Amino acid sequence: MFAIINGTLLTMSGPPIFQGTVLVEQGKIIQVGQNLPLAGRVDVIDAAGKLVLPGLIDAHSHVGIAEEVYQIEGDDTNETTAPVTAHLRAIDAVNPADLGFQDALAGGVTTVVTGPGSANVIAGEMVTMKTYGAVVDDMVIRFPAGLKCALGENPKRVYGSHNKMPATRMATAALLRQTLVEAQNYLAKQEKARAEKTVPERSLQMEALLRVLKREVPLRVHAHRADDIMTAVRIAREFNVELIVEHCTEGHLIAPVLADAGVKAVVGPIITNRAKVELMNRSLETAMALYKSGVPFALMTDHPVVPIQYLSLSAGLAVKGGLPEEEALKAITINAAKLLGIDHRVGSLQPGKDADIIIVDRPIFDPNHRVERVFVGGRQVIGN
Structure with a gap:
């Protein structure tokens, strides 16, 4: 299980969530929101100042x-x-x-x-x-x-x-x-x-x-x-x-x-x-x-x-x-x-969907944006 925290979430299913959290387990998104409790063993990825959106x-x-x-x-x-x-x-x-x-x-x-x-x-x-x-x-x-x-x-x-x-x-x-x-x-x-x-x-x-x-x-x-x-x-x-x-x-x-x-x-x-x-x-x-x-x-x-x-x-x-x-x-x-x-399965950050998630440093329509992390099915395939 891991959580992406503090980012601006562009969920594509509703308005942006500022300083939001995406909780992922076994390749699926299980929770999306603000101030989510992170009980137990959860790896944390701090996305402060970044945009988090679906692949x-x-x-x-x-x-x-x-x-x-x-x-x-x-x-x-x-x-x-x-x-x-x-x-x-x-x-x-x-x-x-x-x-x-x-x-x-x-x-x-x-x-x-x-x-x-x-x-x-x-x-x-x-x-x-x-x-x-x-x-x-x-x-x-x-x-x-x-x-x-x-x-x-x-x-x-x-x-x-x-x-x-x-x-x-x-x-x-x-x-x-x-x-x-x-x-x-x-x-x-x-x-x-x-x-x-x-x-x-x-x-x-x-x-x-x-x-x-x-x-x-x-x-x-x-x-x-x-x-x-x-x-x-x-x-x-x-x-x-x-x-x-x-x-x-x-x-x-x-x-x-x-x-x-x-x-x-x-x-x-x-x-x-x-x-x-x-x-x-x-x-x-x-x-x-x-x-x-x-x-x-x-x-x-x-x-x-x-x-x-x-x-x-x-x-x-x-x-x-x-x-x-x-x-x-x-x-x-x-x-x-x-x-x-x-x-x-895909297209938005919502519970139950595949954890296909990207983290970028600025709006993706800015030609200078950088894709910093990419997750496919909850597995990080770009970034470290």
Whole structure:
């Protein structure tokens, strides 16, 4: 058991607690408050003059899959041999030894979503995991965390350049629809087999899609341009699936529409240039526009596009674009956890949650801030 005392607690579940205490036992937060009695054998960490907050959450990255050092050997981001690969699982490609995990911890990021890239119309299943550990299976919080799909420039560039489908946006949408219809047909066959008490033939591709059709996991669609975002909305409505728009670069242009559609978004990367045509209207004001319209959103680095340790800096730039500081902090803590369906475990300093805690010397939107200590599951992994 240990206690972090005298710090300013940014719990993300209520107002700041000044000179507060967080009590941790067996990897869980057991008490949060002021003037808590510390009876018995309790190790004490004095955080006077510091800020204490939950570990940060990067809601979209490729950490562990796109290793920076090993450009070929360690890059398992895109399976560019077929446009539909729903049966691929990110969990099978993550290397816990990727230096990106060390960078994440140094930046106070204790939870990430990682997964395949956006070359394919349907790329595979993503995973939500802690950033500390030696074995992937022990780091997982939620798997699958969603089925990654992509619209826009990437699939048509990758396959169209080889004279394969999809070479147009129409074909990309058609492939996604066709595959979802195939999954509906597969589900009907499965139900018929169960009714007839026979053993149906399995398809790993279809099983991944069934999890989406049954709304067990969201369809997480890479889309930058407003028209591509609306294609994702259209298809989600047709098949009654939960939709999370990844990147949502032009979301500020259609924010009220997205709110009416009940769409969620993961915005970013923010620290980037107009590297391709569909980023032409990138703006620091996207997060603010979504917030004003009531669209639930989180922020991302898209690591290694933006190094994962710059997640807080990315949120700070969203503040520069008009997003209130509290909302920017929520977008990388509790609101990110809610969007990912893991807020019962992480995202705030509350009793019963994992003791994923960071201690910083000043507000994290200050580029000079220093992450002094990081705890993951109650274990100190940064600091001494």
